[in-house]
Amino acid sequence: MVKVKVAMQCPETQLNLGGIVLIRGNDFEDVPNMPEVQQAIDNGYLEVLKEEKNLEKKEKKEGEEVLVFAEQRHNKISRVVFELLGKARELADKLNVKTAAILLTDKDSGLSQDLINYGADKVYLAESPILKNYQTDFYTKVVSEHIRKTKPQVAIYGATHIGRDLAPRIAQRINTGLTADCTGLDITEDGLLLQTRPAFGGNLMAQIICKKHRPQMSTARPGVFKMREKDGSRKGEIVKIAANVSEKDSKLKVLEIIKEAKKKVNLEEAKIIVSGGRGLGEKKNFSLVEDLARLLKAEVGASRAAVDSGWIAKDHQVGQTGKTVRPKLYIAIGISGAIQHKAGMQNSDMVIAINKDSSAPIFEVADYGIVGDLFKVVPELINELKK
Amino acid sequence: MNIIVCIKQVPDTNEVKIDQKTGTLIREGVPTIMNPDDKHALIEAIKIKNKHKGKVTVISMGPPQAEEALRESLAFGADEAILLCDRAFAGSDTWATANAIGAAIKHIGNYDLLLFGRQAIDGDTAQVGPQVAEFLSLPQITYAQKIELGEGKVKVERQMEEGYEVIEAALPCLITCVSEINEIGYPSLHGIKEAYREKEVRVLSAEEIEVDKYKIGLLSSPTSVKKSFTPPAKGQGQILKGSTKEVVEKLVSILKEKEIIGAF
Numbered sequence: 074m075v076k077v078k079v080a081m082q083c084p085e086t087q088l089n090l091g092g093i094v095l096i097r098g099n100d101f102e103d104v105p106n107m108p109e110v111q112q113a114i115d116n117g118y119l120e121v122l123k124e125e126k127n128l129e130k131k132e133k134k135e136g137e138e139v140l141v142f143a144e145q146r147h148n149k150i151s152r153v154v155f156e157l158l159g160k161a162r163e164l165a166d167k168l169n170v171k172t173a174a175i176l177l178t179d180k181d182s183g184l185s186q187d188l189i190n191y192g193a194d195k196v197y198l199a200e201s202p203i204l205k206n207y208q209t210d211f212y213t214k215v216v217s218e219h220i221r222k223t224k225p226q227v228a229i230y231g232a233t234h235i236g237r238d239l240a241p242r243i244a245q246r247i248n249t250g251l252t253a254d255c256t257g258l259d260i261t262e263d264g265l266l267l268q269t270r271p272a273f274g275g276n277l278m279a280q281i282i283c284k285k286h287r288p289q290m291s292t293a294r295p296g297v298f299k300m301r302e303k304d305g306s307r308k309g310e311i312v313k314i315a316a317n318v319s320e321k322d323s324k325l326k327v328l329e330i331i332k333e334a335k336k337k338v339n340l341e342e343a344k345i346i347v348s349g350g351r352g353l354g355e356k357k358n359f360s361l362v363e364d365l366a367r368l369l370k371a372e373v374g375a376s377r378a379a380v381d382s383g384w385i386a387k388d389h390q391v392g393q394t395g396k397t398v399r400p401k402l403y404i405a406i407g408i409s410g411a412i413q414h415k416a417g418m419q420n421s422d423m424v425i426a427i428n429k430d431s432s433a434p435i436f437e438v439a440d441y442g443i444v445g446d447l448f449k450v451v452p453e454l455i456n457e458l459k460k
Numbered sequence: 461m462n463i464i465v466c467i468k469q470v471p472d473t474n475e476v477k478i479d480q481k482t483g484t485l486i487r488e489g490v491p492t493i494m495n496p497d498d499k500h501a502l503i504e505a506i507k508i509k510n511k512h513k514g515k516v517t518v519i520s521m522g523p524p525q526a527e528e529a530l531r532e533s534l535a536f537g538a539d540e541a542i543l544l545c546d547r548a549f550a551g552s553d554t555w556a557t558a559n560a561i562g563a564a565i566k567h568i569g570n571y572d573l574l575l576f577g578r579q580a581i582d583g584d585t586a587q588v589g590p591q592v593a594e595f596l597s598l599p600q601i602t603y604a605q606k607i608e609l610g611e612g613k614v615k616v617e618r619q620m621e622e623g624y625e626v627i628e629a630a631l632p633c634l635i636t637c638v639s640e641i642n643e644i645g646y647p648s649l650h651g652i653k654e655a656y657r658e659k660e661v662r663v664l665s666a667e668e669i670e671v672d673k674y675k676i677g678l679l680s681s682p683t684s685v686k687k688s689f690t691p692p693a694k695g696q697g698q699i700l701k702g703s704t705k706e707v708v709e710k711l712v713s714i715l716k717e718k719e720i721i722g723a724f
Binding site for chain 2: 254450
């Protein structure tokens with residue numbers, strides 16, 4: 074079938090094409106692609122609907138991709154990568170280009186397909202025993218060479234201890250801009266990457282662009298962007314790339330990777346977080362926060378003040394200098410809500426604040442607030458929940 | 461063992477306030493401090509010097525006031541202090557800053573170890589350290605929580621999210637330090653006296669460090685700030701009113717209603 078209508082230059086007001094009558098002035102209609110129709114098109118009596126524009130939208134442009142660095146540890150893709158892929162898809166759709174991921178590993182045991190399921194159209198895969206674990210020099214070389222070759226418009230990295238070691242090194246090698254810890258990424262009217270990030274300890278938000286250098290590079294912290302649903306039916310292309318690295322090229326050697334036995338504090342993935350701050354007054358009172366958290370099967374968070382006072386370990390800290398979280402429920406107990414704390418938790422679905430000071434800034438971001446003595450409110454809350 | 465430490469003078473972000481009317485930072489009266497992670501790097505350098513002998517040189521890029529942070533470093537026991545101060549540096553992003561600091565380090569020369577703080581509290585980027593390492597083609601180790609010096613090499617514990625890595629690098633190399641690496645004490649009285657009465661802070665310009673002028677400053681920086689604004693406040697929530705028992709009951713019923721918590 075072809076979509077046609079009677080052309081303006083057709084001398085007739087209607088055309089009879091093998092039994093099908095087309096009237097001038099009507100809109101495009103589907104007709105079978107018969108010899109009569111083809112002849113009328115060739116004569117210029119029929120106008121064909123050009124579907125190129127639609128095609129362009131379906132068929133994404135080759136090259137100039139949006140690239141995500143697919144960090145893996147112990148042969149598992151870091152969660153932040155899936156979050157970034159969701160955002161990368163959004164940007165790539167706006168730019169009408171493909172979403173690509175670059176994966177460095179010793180052997181791909183299905184990780185590429187994971188990346189495709191979460192939004193990658195294309196996975197560039199560098200496999201070599203030397204790339205099993207992250208190593209600054211080897212990873213910088215492989216990713217930089219890939220970027221030089223394929224010239225992506227945008228490259229994004231997770232702001233993890235690996236991403237924050239790798240991305241600046243690459244930026245300096247290929248001489249482009251890099252914006253750290255973006256909380257928002259979008260495309261401007263001119264097709265530039267608009268990078269929003271907190272500055273001055275979260276007191277100010279800055280929008281940053283990289284006009285002339287490519288790729289436009291950003292890092293984003295885990296938990297900042299929402300992960301898309303996994304789509305097991307998605308298909309993508311896996312492109313193997315060279316791993317031109319050898320041990321003798323580097324003056325660095327990773328001797329050991331030590332996993333600490335301590336319980337992992339997983340604030341980024343927590344559904345509920347109960348956080349305590351200065352209002353708790355002393356270390357032993359922090360047990361109140363822990364009791365409530367245990368009851369709600371929640372993770373324990375803390376403000377910088379509580380961490381600095383030594384009441385709880387640093388990996389519990391929420392905020393600009395701690396972790397960025399977005400749980401379904403965030404309960405802030407005795408936290409005044411300094412801007413730097415709010416920067417880390419204001420994207421929570423629901424915030425409940427308990428504080429004796431009604432003017433505490435935490436109430437500005439709270440959905441529900443209780444102004445009162447936490448030493449009365451929290452035990453009462455624990456009682457009520459136990460019922 | 462010649463160590464160069466890079467420090468930054470920063471506004472104390474805990475004390476920064478926003479003018480609610482104009483939405484801009486109130487800079488007046490905000491105290492400046494030596495960036496905390498940088499101070500840990502400095503203390504580590506002095507520790508290493510005391511054990512292995514050598515010299516600690518501290519560099520900072522910034523306005524003339526940054527001399528204060530350098531004087532403080534001298535008081536803690538640094539041997540020399542250099543201030544990179546030139547209008548040509550103004551407005552540099554991390555790429556351009558790394559070019560300037562990298563060029564200065566090349567100019568100073570004769571170093572075994574470069575120590576940086578992990579990140580500065582005003583920008584939180586953690587980028588300049590690795591960028592300087594790349595500029596100088598040196599091996600880098602970021603997030604160092606322990607440094608052990610060997611013969612011509614260094615062994616470092618690099619902090620990770622779930623534990624740490626042990627990395628060995630040949631000297632010279634660049635290391636960025638986290639706050640867990642050491643405890644900061646106080647400068648000695650003698651140190652303070654020396655820092656303010658005897659020692660000098662040398663000022664270097666862009667021309668003196670022979671940096672390509674197309675690699676520094678606002679106009680050469682790949683990134684630029686398009687706009688800045690104060691973070692939008694979330695809509696005012698609801699303050700629950702009543703006795704402690706009443707508000708708690710109300711809260712629990714809301715949580716159950718919204719299916720955030722199940723029945724206990």
